[in-house]
Structures are given as C-alpha cells and as structure tokens.
Amino acid sequence: MKWRVGNGSNIKVWLDSWLPGNVIPPHTSSFDPDLRFSDCIDHQCGEWRLDILQTLFSPDWASQEQDASNVVGNEVWRVVWSLDGPPKLSHFVWKACKGSLAVKGELFRRHIAADPICSGCSVTAESISHALFCCAGVQNVWGYFNCDEIISDSPLDAPFHEWLLWMANKVDRVELRRILTIAWAIWFCRNKRVYENVAADLFSCGTGYIKLVQDYRNYAGKVFKAPTCIISAATSRWVKPVAGVTKINVDAHVGLGASGGFGVVARDSQGQILWAATKKIPANWAVEDAEACSSY
Numbered sequence: 001m002k003w004r005v006g007n008g009s010n011i012k013v014w015l016d017s018w019l020p021g022n023v024i025p026p027h028t029s030s031f032d033p034d035l036r037f038s039d040c041i042d043h044q045c046g047e048w049r050l051d052i053l054q055t056l057f058s059p060d061w062a063s064q065e066q067d068a069s070n071v072v073g074n075e076v077w078r079v080v081w082s083l084d085g086p087p088k089l090s091h092f093v094w095k096a097c098k099g100s101l102a103v104k105g106e107l108f109r110r111h112i113a114a115d116p117i118c119s120g121c122s123v124t125a126e127s128i129s130h131a132l133f134c135c136a137g138v139q140n141v142w143g144y145f146n147c148d149e150i151i152s153d154s155p156l157d158a159p160f161h162e163w164l165l166w167m168a169n170k171v172d173r174v175e176l177r178r179i180l181t182i183a184w185a186i187w188f189c190r191n192k193r194v195y196e197n198v199a200a201d202l203f204s205c206g207t208g209y210i211k212l213v214q215d216y217r218n219y220a221g222k223v224f225k226a227p228t229c230i231i232s233a234a235t236s237r238w239v240k241p242v243a244g245v246t247k248i249n250v251d252a253h254v255g256l257g258a259s260g261g262f263g264v265v266a267r268d269s270q271g272q273i274l275w276a277a278t279k280k281i282p283a284n285w286a287v288e289d290a291e292a293c294s295s296y
C-alpha cells in the first residue's frame, strides 16, 4: 500500500509518519499535536504558509524558500511588476518565478510527499510548468484561447522565471498579461480540485479571469489616474544681477489630482542666495495664476 498525502487534511504533522523513512521532524515550542499538513499551505493561493513553516521547521528547511528567490533577477522583477494587472496577478506570477507554488514535485523534493505524481493526470511529476501548461486537461484550455502554438514553442522545461523572460520577449505586454491571466485561472482551478475536490470549469474560469483583469484595469484607470504635472521650466541660463541689485526668481508647478507649489529665491550680484521660500498651493490653480502669485 502506498501512502498518499492528498490535500493533507487527514495528516497530523507531528503524529503521522508522512515523511519518507517514517521520519518525524523535531518540533519547536509551538507544538500542536493536532496540526494538519494542510494547515501549512494557503489553499486559496496554493502556496506555502511561510509564517507557519518558519515556526515549525529548522531554519535550513524553511530558508530554502528564501534561497529560491535569489536566482530571480531584476529583469524578472521588472516584468512581473509592470504587468499593469491586479496586484494579485503579479503576486501569483512572482510566486511561480520563485518556485513557491506548492506543486507535488516540489512537495516531493522537500520530502513532504511520497511521490511527485500529478493528481490531475496521474501520469507525470507535477512541476509548475506541468500544472500550468502541460497537464492533459490544461492543454485544451490554451487551444481554446488560441495560445497553444506559442505555449508549445516556449521553453517548458526551463524554470518558470526563464520561461517568463522568453515569453516577455515574444509577445507584447497585453498578450503577456492575457497569457499569465489564463495561467492564473488554471492555477485557481487546480487548487479547487486538489484542496476542495471541486471540478471547476477551466474555460469559463479563464474567460472570467480575463474579464476580471480588464475590469480591474478599467477601474484602476479611473481611480489611480497618474497626475499630469505641468512644469514651467526656465529655458534661459540664469544671469547675475548688476552690483547692488537683488534678483528674485520664482517658479511654480501645478498637478492634476495632486497639490502644486511654488518657490522663490533671492540672490545677489555674486550669485549668493540671500533667502528662499516654498509654499504648497491648491492643485486646481492655473499655471499662470500660480506663477503670478509666487511673485507676491
């Protein structure tokens, strides 16, 4: 008979022999005999609950999670956080890049699962790439959204962050966001199946997620409109006044949706600053009014 971790809700972390070799890891002071394996995973996101791992296991074991992030460079960071979708989408992609999604292959590598086999197809080890792109039921979804060709061309054997950089160089940002949104929907459905034993419809879920991201963008476009700053820049070089004369320069800027301000500086014939001042003003002032006011 083979031991299966399943969704982990029946496995007691400290009392059951769930690790290969019947090893029970040493517990810390936060010993809870009723703690279940499933408590170590965030079922909504399918990710490790690092807060729990770090209190339960040795620092070496828990820090593997941190080590994984070191291989993910700035370029990946830039791609992930410039998707212009909801933060949860970027969070999901970032977790995938760090290898933090709790797929069976990873559970097995960490000696948590007795085997790495995907519970969806029962054929292959479940890597992140397998769960999102290759598992039997998932391939049809990519075909449905007309992405099957680009997905099959992509480096599916590479770590996810390398796959992401490849894809970011192949498609524009709109298409990249759409592809990652579909992957996010697939991951959501996979978690529903694994942790809740619910067979979610991948096609309608993918369509729903694409709409959700679009709705977010429409909403964010209205609410988080970037302030357009109009800056009246000096175009000529500053010239010293003649001896005995104090020169006063003023400048103002006005932003839409943000406060503006003006500044005044007085200098003598040597260019030395005699005094200077700044003041905030309401954002709805015209530039000309703001500059005129700063002269007083």
Ligand SMILES: [Zn+2]
Pocket (backbone or CB within 6 Å): 118, 119, 120, 121, 122, 123, 124, 126, 130, 134, 135, 136
């Ligand atoms: Zn599979």
